Amino acid sequence: MRATVPKSRLTNRQREALVGLLLLLPSLLIIFGITLQPILSTLYLSFFKTGLGINIERVFVGLGNYLNLLGDATFWQTIGRTLYFTVVSVGLELLLGLGIALLIHAHPPGWKFLRAVLIIPWAVPTIVNGTLWRWIYNADYGALNGLLSKLGLIDHYIPWLTHPRTAMNLVILADIWHSVPFIAIILQAALATLPVELEEAAAIDGANAWQRFLYVRLPLLRFAILVALVIRTVEAFRVFDIIYVITNGGPAFGTVTISYLTYLETFSYGNIGRGAALSFLISLFTLTMAVVYIRMLYRPEDRA
Amino acid sequence: MPKIRHLRQKLGLFLLTIPVYLFIFLPIAWLLISSLSTRAELLSVPIHWIPENPTLKNYIDILTPGTATSEVARTFKITLRNSLVVASSVTIIALMIGSLAAYALVRINIPFRRQMMLGVIGTRMIPEVSLVIPLYIIATRMGLYNTLTVLIATYLCFALPFAIWMMGSFFETVPLELEDAALIDGATRLQTLFRVIMPISAPGLVSTAIFVFLTAWDEFFFALIFTSTVSAKTVPVAIAEFTGRYVVDVGGMMTGGVLAAIPPVILALIFQRYIVSGLTSGAVKA
Numbered sequence: 001m002r003a004t005v006p007k008s009r010l011t012n013r014q015r016e017a018l019v020g021l022l023l024l025l026p027s028l029l030i031i032f033g034i035t036l037q038p039i040l041s042t043l044y045l046s047f048f049k050t051g052l053g054i055n056i057e058r059v060f061v062g063l064g065n066y067l068n069l070l071g072d073a074t075f076w077q078t079i080g081r082t083l084y085f086t087v088v089s090v091g092l093e094l095l096l097g098l099g100i101a102l103l104i105h106a107h108p109p110g111w112k113f114l115r116a117v118l119i120i121p122w123a124v125p126t127i128v129n130g131t132l133w134r135w136i137y138n139a140d141y142g143a144l145n146g147l148l149s150k151l152g153l154i155d156h157y158i159p160w161l162t163h164p165r166t167a168m169n170l171v172i173l174a175d176i177w178h179s180v181p182f183i184a185i186i187l188q189a190a191l192a193t194l195p196v197e198l199e200e201a202a203a204i205d206g207a208n209a210w211q212r213f214l215y216v217r218l219p220l221l222r223f224a225i226l227v228a229l230v231i232r233t234v235e236a237f238r239v240f241d242i243i244y245v246i247t248n249g250g251p252a253f254g255t256v257t258i259s260y261l262t263y264l265e266t267f268s269y270g271n272i273g274r275g276a277a278l279s280f281l282i283s284l285f286t287l288t289m290a291v292v293y294i295r296m297l298y299r300p301e302d303r304a
Numbered sequence: 305m306p307k308i309r310h311l312r313q314k315l316g317l318f319l320l321t322i323p324v325y326l327f328i329f330l331p332i333a334w335l336l337i338s339s340l341s342t343r344a345e346l347l348s349v350p351i352h353w354i355p356e357n358p359t360l361k362n363y364i365d366i367l368t369p370g371t372a373t374s375e376v377a378r379t380f381k382i383t384l385r386n387s388l389v390v391a392s393s394v395t396i397i398a399l400m401i402g403s404l405a406a407y408a409l410v411r412i413n414i415p416f417r418r419q420m421m422l423g424v425i426g427t428r429m430i431p432e433v434s435l436v437i438p439l440y441i442i443a444t445r446m447g448l449y450n451t452l453t454v455l456i457a458t459y460l461c462f463a464l465p466f467a468i469w470m471m472g473s474f475f476e477t478v479p480l481e482l483e484d485a486a487l488i489d490g491a492t493r494l495q496t497l498f499r500v501i502m503p504i505s506a507p508g509l510v511s512t513a514i515f516v517f518l519t520a521w522d523e524f525f526f527a528l529i530f531t532s533t534v535s536a537k538t539v540p541v542a543i544a545e546f547t548g549r550y551v552v553d554v555g556g557m558m559t560g561g562v563l564a565a566i567p568p569v570i571l572a573l574i575f576q577r578y579i580v581s582g583l584t585s586g587a588v589k590a
Binding site: 013016017019020021023024026027028030031034035036037038039041042045052100103106107108109110111114116117118119120121122123124125126127128130131132133134135136140141143146149150177180181182185186189234238240241244245259262263266267272275276279280282283286287289290291293294297298 | 314317318320321324325327328329331332334335338346347348349350351353401402404405407408409412413414415417420422424425426427429430431433434435436437438439440441457458460461464465468493518521522524525528529539540543544546547554557558561564565568569571572573576579580583
């Protein structure tokens with residue numbers, strides 16, 4: 001009996017692996033078909049000069065599209081705007097989200113209600129969020145002008161979306177409204193899991209509230225903050241929907257980010273090769289961030 | 305004295321929550337008020353913060369359209385149905401196919417399973433814009449342009465990896481002993497999955513389903529690129545189209561916005577607990 005055990009276990013293992021692979025197969029096929037193959041195909045197309053449509057001629061240009069982009073001021077301005085959007089929106093969202101999380105954690109009266117309704121801006125669809133803010137920013141009838149003039153802060157209505165930098169900042173404001181709840185919810189849940197003993201010990205040792213926050217709470221929250229940061233950075237870098245709805249990339253290209261430029265190149269100008277090169281660059285950035293994220297989720301010290 | 309100090313502290317904290325409530329509710333209030341206002345009041349200066357003649361006309365125009373209403377308002381109900389069909393189909397497919405994969409990746413000893421799981425997490429982050437050109441070319445060639453099918457198929461690019469990853473993290477928490485007991489009793493892997501793992505992970509499945517549904521309901525980019533008529537357009541595309549070239553139907557746009565926001569907001573409020581556990585499963589797990 002005993003002698004046969006290792007042998008049958010081996011075949012069992014192989015059978016197991018086979019069952020496992022069969023269970024995986026549908027997912028692998030779908031992921032290959034709609035994600036991996038398109039990425040490779042995009043890379044391939046980025047070496048050609050070609051247009052949309054079935055029978056359009058493809059001219060091989062090698063790295064031409066990439067070199068072209070790197071030498072193009074519009075491309076670098078777009079990268080600059082994308083970074084501005086990403087850094088400012090994610091930075092402010094993190095600060096506000098952390099503030100709200102700490103406030104809820106201090107259990108003000110009605111904190112459970114506050115925690116419940118906080119999810120609403122996050123749940124409102126992005127496009128609804130965008131159209132709503134576009135209406136709020138409306139130059140002639142918008143609520144922003146109405147509110148500010150009622151409060152006496154402006155004496156005449158301002159056409160908010162006609163100045164590039166202002167338009168960008170207002171798109172960021174709309175994004176903040178949508179995403180602050182996401183970060184606040186993550187951080188509040190993380191705060192709720194922290195042991196209170198450490199802070200109590202620090203308090204006994206004479207640490208004031210600020211020191212306790214800076215040296216006890218913040219380091220313990222580090223991981224949750226990093227995760228929120230990476231997820232939001234990836235999302236912010238690819239921003240498209242709210243820009244499409246609020247400004248259409250305008251005024252004067254002032255809110256064109258890298259995703260929007262890819263959209264314009266591909267579907268408005270029909271420069272498929274150039275669009276493919278841009279979207280491959282976005283893939284590269286995302287994959288880099290994905291590696292950072294995975295490294296964080298599966299830190300070596302957690303493996304044990 | 306300490307009692308008074310405690311009360312003052314509570315009051316201070318409560319005052320701090322007021323700006324947060326304003327931040328959350330002012331835009332929502334303006335969305336609702338705009339949807340209940342007449343065209344004349346929407347275009348009045350100074351603004352009528354509280355409509356003098358509140359009306360349900362915008363809702364009636366969308367829900368029981370007459371001939372006088374705009375094209376977008378008239379077809380809005382169809383786009384609502386399209387969104388519902390697409391989001392539900394994507395959710396069902398992603399959960400069915402994804403649960404098999406998630407189970408295999410967390411519980412069966414397959415070569416490279418760890419690397420495959422990391423690959424799944426990686427593909428989850430790939431933005432749609434990185435995939436859209438080849439998908440557009442293939443969809444056109446296969447005659448799938450402007451169909452609900454192409455939306456369902458392409459939405460799986462974010463829905464499936466997400467579902468696998470999230471269900472995997474829930475399956476991992478099911479005690480191994482339960483599963484071993486079933487396997488020893490002669491259950492097959494599939495039976496174990498459906499009769500032991502899935503029932504125990506029901507809350508996880510609910511939160512995965514809600515997440516996938518909300519993301520699909522929210523999706524705009526593929527719908528914008530892959531559809532051209534009302535037979536396949538989804539709600540986000542319809543709402544974006546209220547901003548026409550010459551006229552903007554603000555009342556209709558805000559009303560469409562309210563109708564589009566109702567399902568996800570209600571889902572989010574009802575399943576709050578599940579959503580929070582989903583949002584934090586990545587952040588708090590380790």
